[in-house]
Every structure is written in C-alpha cells, then in structure tokens.
Amino acid sequence: MRNSLIKFFLPVLFIILSGCICSYLSRKYPESFALEVTNGIDIERKDASVFVNITMIKEKHPDFNPGAFVIIENGKEQASQKLSIDDKNEEMVFLADFYPKETKKLTVRYAKQGNKKREYTKRTQSILSIKSKGKWEGNKYKGGTFKDTNYLKVPAEHTDHSEFIRFEGPGWESDKVGYRLYLDWRNGTDIFGKKVTDLILQNVGQDGFESYHEMSPWGMDILKVGDALGIGAVGIWENGKVERVSKTDGLICEILADGPVHSLLRIKYLGWKTNSGKYDLTSRLSITAGSRLTKHDITINKDIDNLCTGIVKSEGVDILKSEDKESGWSYLATYGNQSIIGDKLGMAVLYKNEDKVEISEDELNDVVVLDPKEGTLTYYFLAAWEQEAEGIKSEEEFINYLEKIIKELDSPLSIEIM
Secondary structure, three states: OHHHHHHHHHHHHHHHHHHHHHHHHHHHOOEEEEEEEEOOOOOOEEEEEEEEEHHHHHHHOOOOOOOOEEEEEOOEEEOEEEEEEEOOEEEEEEEEEEOOOOEEEEEEEEOOOOOOOOOOOOOEEEEOEEEEEEEEEOOEEEEEEEEEOOEEEOOOOOOOOOOOEHHHOOEEEEOOOEEEEOOOOOOOEEEEEEOOOOOOOOOOOOOOOOHHHOOEOOEEEOOOOOOOOEEOOOEEEEOOEEEEOOOOOEEEEEEEEEOOOEEEEEEEEEEEEEOOEEEEEEEEEEEEOOOOOEEEEEEEOOOOOOEEEEEEOOOOOEEEEOOOOOOOEEEEEEEEEOOOOOOEEEEEEEEEHHHEEEEEEOOOEEEEEEOOEOOEEEEEEEEEEOOOOOOOOOHHHHHHHHHHHHHHHHOOOEEEEO
C-alpha cells in the first residue's frame, strides 16, 4: 500500500514542483520567444549541442539580454550558457536530446536588464594552472604552489618538464574524456582516459607533477605522445614530414569559457618559424558536455595550403578511413591496443573533404594534410578508451560510432528563431 502511494504521489509532486519552478522563472525572466530545433536525419541524437548566434536572436528580438536567460523544454529548465569568443562572436549554447527526424519547440525566457546567473551541474571544464611564490632556476621552476589563471604569456624560461604549468599545459574535459596540450616546443596533444563521469582535472597533478601517469580511481594519462603530434595537434607538412609548432616568438594561452555545457581555450602562436616562412597562428580548442569531440578552430595570417594534423603511430593497430566522398566530413582513425597500458583505444581526426589535400604519413604520425580557406580551418579530434564508463570496447563499435558522428556533422541541427 505504501509503495503504491509513493508511486502515485511522486509524479504529482514532480508536476507541482515543475509548475512552481516555471512560475518562478516567468517572474524572473518575463520576456520570451520560441526556438524550433530540428534533427533532420534518421538517427537519435543524445546531448546534441545547440548553438544559437546572439546577433541573429537580436535581429528578431532586439531587447534580448544574453546576461539573463533560461531555456525551457516541456516545462523543464535545461542547462545553458553564454559563450563569448569576442564582442562580435557571442552564442547561446545548450543541450537537447532528439529522436530521429524530431523537431523540438523550446522557450527562451529572458530579462531585459541585469545579469542573472543560474547554477547547473558542471559537465565540462578548461583549466590553466601555473605556479606562483616560487622562482626560476634556469629552465626549472622551484617551489611555489599551483594557482588557476585565465591568461598566461608563457615565460621565456619555460620548456618541457619545467614544472611550472600543472600537467604541462592547458587541459579541457567533458564527462567523457579529458585532453591536455603541451604548452612548449612539443605542442602535442595528450589524452586523459576517464573511468568516471565526474570532472577530474581540478585534482590532476596536484599531488605530484607526473602522478597522472599512474592508474588512479578516476583513470590516467593514456597516450604516449613522444615526438609526435599526439592526437589532433596542428603542424605543417613539409618535405614529407610533420613540422610541429616548435619555434615561436611567443605563446599566449587564454581560457575563454569554463562552463557547465561548453568549455573553450585559445592559444596564440606568435611568429611561428617554419622552413617555408613565419606565421601567426591562433588555435581554439573546445569541448561540449556528453561528447568526446574536441573542436579545433584555426586561423593563420598568411595563405598556406599545407597545414596538417594527425595521430601518433602505434604498432599493430588498424588504420581506419571513411569512404571518399565529394562533400561533407570524413575521418582518419586508428583502433587497437595502443593506450600506454596496452588496452584498447580509438583515436580519430575528422575533417571537411573540401579541405583535404592528401592522407599521408611520416615516421611518427598518420597524417591528413589540409588547405585552410581564407586563413581559417576547422576540424575535430576524439579519443575513445575501453575503460570509460560505458566505453567503446571493439573496433566494430568504434567504426559505428565514427559513422554516426560523420552523419551528425554532415547534417547539423536546423534552428529557427520564432
């Protein structure tokens, strides 16, 4: 009898509470408009990221205030955030689940003035943590404690293993996976394999500079990068080999977003010296909740047709390529026992076919050479470790996963501001 009453009253209580929350939000955010978001393909999408340009919103709703808004779906508030790359590039981002071919109608509520921050479960983060209250002795930083920062102009003394930057560079993660970039002459990207869905980077490396190379309850660093690109780092393809972003006049790293839904960091490579010339290159690395993908947006100040990215080579693993096609997206991937502890790991870079120059390799890397359009280039990279929560455990699963990602990239969500 008691269980029956509980089963009856819980839905009723949920409806009452939802009504109270909606009433509260209506008072705090009195203005509103509708969004229609359509999944145009015949596959289910979970935790699909929805980005809405704020300039486009203001064209229809000039009084929209990106400092105070909420997203409502079927009476329930959805986690959202404002994303600012600069004053001219602002977006609203949130997540939604879609059935095949589904169109959702959501409500955006807002207040015309003020800043009203809502608290949501944090499912992404980006971190840059450096030591202070110590001192440089040559290329080593002695003493001091780590402190998070949103901006760093990398000191001239800094090099690999200087023990100045926690886990040697910026890190970013979702509830699926974590990554880090060596913010020095190596400029490779490494992987933190996660056995948990909790965020972990805030604790990594605090108890010892390289403790993350040992298995912990949360997971560990799972990739041997060496002198290669690692996964998804940018380089230039010259004379049949990858030249990494090693020699520069300066490096600047900034955390642009550290949010519940989306995190983003930017690295400016000033005066990148290569055999063919000198460039200023800006790299933006971002990740969204529920996703393994890192989006890599690149701008370069000169015309160039031989930027490249790729995956560090491992012996005895399968190289996977999607079928050639004239439009849309493709992948270059590897799968097999290639983690640092010898278990199964899948890695992939995903690129636009219109940007591809060639697929190649050198001694250390499997490579895709890319041609930026008007100085800009976008590609993605991802890692899938078998020890993840609900991890991918076979090559067949990994290929199916990649094919689904390609379909999603080929068919972005359709958004209509009502």
